[in-house]
């Protein structure tokens with residue numbers, strides 16, 4: 272059985288490793304644009320210089336799994352075409368290409384490996400008193416602004432978003448603001464409309480100085496599924512059945528940020544259960560057993576506010592928030608453990624998750 276895994280993020284890596292463990296004779300090849308596994312949950316640390324996000328991919332994959340450095344341009348009927356023109360055939364494919372960032376011209380993307388490396392270089396070149404604007408009031412924006420403010424207290428750091436921490440409870444949001452205030456992050460609740468040479472222009476019409484503008488809104492997905500003729504939602508995510516298989520081709524599993532799974536949010540906490548479940552399903556089918564429908568429930572959200580503070584927001588399985596949250600040093604230890612657990616899960620394929628709400 273020839274299996275291709277397209278994308279070596281959290282979803283693709285755990286899927287490859289779990290399948291290798293369960294189906295001894297599967298011939299698995301992982302295709303990724305770079306020879307590194309990138310912990311996207313640490314990209315804000317990569318930018319600020321407080322942590323490294325890349326690990327050699329070969330150390331993340333079980334022996335026997337092949338790797339091919341390249342980008343898939345199109346998925347056809349039982350084969351893929353790479354950017355160097357080579358075609359590779361498959362019996363089954365895991366589509367795990369994640370999500371992308373489409374910044375306004377003039378801003379650098381926080382959520383991609385290439386963007387994070389550029390941002391790190393540009394940040395290092397700034398001198399005391401210069402202004403960094405982080406665009407996006409979601410968890411990625413908050414984590415990025417805080418990380419930079421902690422690592423570079425000599426800079427002015429501003430976070431701009433329609434709402435800062437919209438996915439948190441009221442208490443969690445208040446506590447997040449307190450943490451950001453401690454790091455002297457300036458909060459602006461507005462939307463960035465345009466980025467000039469040394470400014471950002473807001474919807475309100477205000478024009479603020481900015482020496483470096485970072486785009487921390489992760490919402491788009493690569494158009495590979497759409498380009499390949501798979502059925503996608505208007506947001507570009509590929510539509511799947513109850514077993515995470517493309518509704519157009521049962522040979523193709525779609526997992527992680529690029530999959531249109533009802534109720535799923537963009538998270539490694541989503542990508543890993545999907546990758547593991549898809550591998551389990553293929554292993555069951557290969558053994559002539561009936562597949563089980565995918566089910567996954569959330570426990571909450573975690574966001575770091577620098578290295579010594581974090582907010583752990585508790586939630587329900589359907590991902591709605593509870594009022595309760597935890598913060599401070601204990602929160603920071605839990606958040607760090609979650610990041611390590613995610614990498615450990617991808618590497619070892621040992622991963623357990625909650626069932627979804629009934």
Ligand SMILES: Cc1cc2nc3c(=O)[nH]c(=O)nc-3n(C[C@H](O)[C@H](O)[C@H](O)COP(=O)(O)OP(=O)(O)OC[C@H]3O[C@@H](n4cnc5c(N)ncnc54)[C@H](O)[C@@H]3O)c2cc1C
Nearest residue numbers: 278280281282311343368369382527528537538539540542
């Ligand atoms: C700064 C930051 C902090 C975050 N913090 C958290 C957090 O605390 N908790 C949490 O749960 N989530 C967090 N997230 C979100 C989380 O990182 C993503 O949801 C997760 O990485 C999705 O995993 P994935 O495997 O679907 O995709 P990815 O991890 O993005 O991996 C996709 C892989 O596919 C590759 N690829 C893309 N196109 C192609 C192609 N055509 N051919 C071959 N390969 C391709 C990519 O280069 C990449 O290697 C954070 C994200 C960011 C940016």
